[in-house]
Amino acid sequence: MSIALLIEQILNGLQFGVMLFLMAAGLTLIFGVMGLINLAHGSLFMVGAFACASVAAATGSFWLGLVASLAAAAAAGAVVEILVIRRLYERDHLDQVLATFALILIFSEGTRWVFGSFPLYLDIPRLLAGAVALPGGAQYPVYRLAVIGVGIAVAVGLYLLIGKTRLGMRIRAGESDREMIAALGIDIGTLYTLVFALGAALAGLAGAMVGALQSVQVGMGEPVLILAFVVIVIGGIGSIKGALVGAVLVGLTETLGRFLLPHLFGLMMPPSAAATVGAAIASMLIYVVMALILAFRPQGLFAANG
Amino acid sequence: MTRETAISILFVLALLAAPFAAQAMGEPFYITLATRIAILALAATGLNIALGLGGLVSFGHAAFFGIGGYAAGILVTHAFNGEPLLGGLPGTNQMIVIWITGALVAGLVAALIGLISLRTSGVYFIMITLAFAQMIYYFAISWPAYGGEDGLSIYVRNAFPGVNTLAPMSFFLICFVLLAAGLVLFALIRASRFGAALQAGRQNETRLAAVGIGPFRIRLVAFVLSAMVTAVAGALFADLNRFVSPSMFSWHMSGELIVLIILGGVGRLAGPLAGAVVYVLFEFALGGVTEHWQLFLGLILLAVVLFARGGVMGLVAGRARHG
Numbered sequence: 001m002s003i004a005l006l007i008e009q010i011l012n013g014l015q016f017g018v019m020l021f022l023m024a025a026g027l028t029l030i031f032g033v034m035g036l037i038n039l040a041h042g043s044l045f046m047v048g049a050f051a052c053a054s055v056a057a058a059t060g061s062f063w064l065g066l067v068a069s070l071a072a073a074a075a076a077g078a079v080v081e082i083l084v085i086r087r088l089y090e091r092d093h094l095d096q097v098l099a100t101f102a103l104i105l106i107f108s109e110g111t112r113w114v115f116g117s118f119p120l121y122l123d124i125p126r127l128l129a130g131a132v133a134l135p136g137g138a139q140y141p142v143y144r145l146a147v148i149g150v151g152i153a154v155a156v157g158l159y160l161l162i163g164k165t166r167l168g169m170r171i172r173a174g175e176s177d178r179e180m181i182a183a184l185g186i187d188i189g190t191l192y193t194l195v196f197a198l199g200a201a202l203a204g205l206a207g208a209m210v211g212a213l214q215s216v217q218v219g220m221g222e223p224v225l226i227l228a229f230v231v232i233v234i235g236g237i238g239s240i241k242g243a244l245v246g247a248v249l250v251g252l253t254e255t256l257g258r259f260l261l262p263h264l265f266g267l268m269m270p271p272s273a274a275a276t277v278g279a280a281i282a283s284m285l286i287y288v289v290m291a292l293i294l295a296f297r298p299q300g301l302f303a304a305n306g
Numbered sequence: 307m308t309r310e311t312a313i314s315i316l317f318v319l320a321l322l323a324a325p326f327a328a329q330a331m332g333e334p335f336y337i338t339l340a341t342r343i344a345i346l347a348l349a350a351t352g353l354n355i356a357l358g359l360g361g362l363v364s365f366g367h368a369a370f371f372g373i374g375g376y377a378a379g380i381l382v383t384h385a386f387n388g389e390p391l392l393g394g395l396p397g398t399n400q401m402i403v404i405w406i407t408g409a410l411v412a413g414l415v416a417a418l419i420g421l422i423s424l425r426t427s428g429v430y431f432i433m434i435t436l437a438f439a440q441m442i443y444y445f446a447i448s449w450p451a452y453g454g455e456d457g458l459s460i461y462v463r464n465a466f467p468g469v470n471t472l473a474p475m476s477f478f479l480i481c482f483v484l485l486a487a488g489l490v491l492f493a494l495i496r497a498s499r500f501g502a503a504l505q506a507g508r509q510n511e512t513r514l515a516a517v518g519i520g521p522f523r524i525r526l527v528a529f530v531l532s533a534m535v536t537a538v539a540g541a542l543f544a545d546l547n548r549f550v551s552p553s554m555f556s557w558h559m560s561g562e563l564i565v566l567i568i569l570g571g572v573g574r575l576a577g578p579l580a581g582a583v584v585y586v587l588f589e590f591a592l593g594g595v596t597e598h599w600q601l602f603l604g605l606i607l608l609a610v611v612l613f614a615r616g617g618v619m620g621l622v623a624g625r626a627r628h629g
Contacts, residue, residue, distance in 0.1 A: 084612070102608040105600045108600070109599075109601035226436065237429060279448045283445060295422055
């Protein structure tokens, strides 16, 4: 184990965390503003990845694909909100879970119908194809650094949007008192559709960026969705700041756990057993972290509005 | 007898009659289908204790279903290869021992999960139970001793004293009797003082506290009982398929169990059974027509949530008397 390798793993963890943040930000925004638990968020991630991969394959341009992924995910989000989600705001969480679970089945099977069961592949754009040297002599892919950069930019953008713009003010007002802002003459229905589409676009962006790192296939959104849930539970549901902290924490814990634990157990037992035990414990590590955090702060680190 | 009780009994009797009719017509495949219905209904009946009576929307009951399944798989593997388990205990292929072991282990795990997750409520509870189930799922995948990702095969169906479990009909009857026991347990809990407190906690926690009953311990006990019933169903499911794999722990399984309850009717005695009948028959009928049956299942579920609240029991037996 060298320092260069450790730095590389830390960067990988950050990149993973940033991707989780894009997912978690949308989820937590939707929950915070509309009080809706949306299991179908992972499907929007998948929609983004498929849109990017198919447009990039047709036009040869990753960048057009990226635009397509944002557009497709936002459009899918808006349509789903208008057709289905809108009817669920007044329902209890059980109905929301079931309806969005049904949406997952529809999205996954629909995508399989259109694109088939074979995964699609998405190439990293040429502009970001190289690698940069890290201190210690290792090479690190530029693309992953760019993903981290995009994540930071989105975090800053969301902070400005929510904190400094008129739309952000309405979103915050919608979080604290929806009757009141409707009474003030703001079209709450359109606001909700907009917030849902924004969350969907972020998920689509995450899907497109991850699509270039792994294969694009049906069901790719589900593991990410569950980790995003862990993130927002840790961070405090409804809090964007919590989502950012939680995402980086989960990303680093997951990546470094997988990297360090086998080494750690290697000090106590033979290498093959250490690899097995280390991998098994590492796979559970983030859930242990979550349980610990909740044992002391049941509302998460940055509880927003109960 | 109320209309609901009559319809519930009708559902149970219809399930009992179906395999005999299938055997008379020489279609033994339908016996397996009925067995599957009975097992899923039992698993969902377990969840119905927590979800229907206590209002605890557990999105992690696949954990207990899987623990039951792995109890069967692991015990019989040790019985097969003669290696002792932890602490030198031998494996076994006796169903009764497997059920008890599975239920005890699941109860213990549920107590631990419940201690942490019942401190929260609402969406937090949903997500935390989901996360704990995922934790066990990933553990099952990455722990190679019992098959890891590939799962475990059960070469010969486990034994029950005096019954040839290999005959589909006898195995169905075992499952049916356990389902009936599960339904009786549910009805007893619902009618008991404990059940009254559990349901009161769902309806109004503050009032329950005002009469001097803390909801936490009641919910914990309900959660543990619920997990134990689901675990027994998991052991039966392993025996039905003669195979266990980590997919029993997957969150799709948890979702499926909730779906069964909502399709049938939340908190209703025969809700899980009605839901399982509808679900398995849909799966079977649609699966024969198109390989994309899940798409249509999704549309039907969506329609049920949006337009047919109360599920099957709501449709045929009217609204529940207690909201």
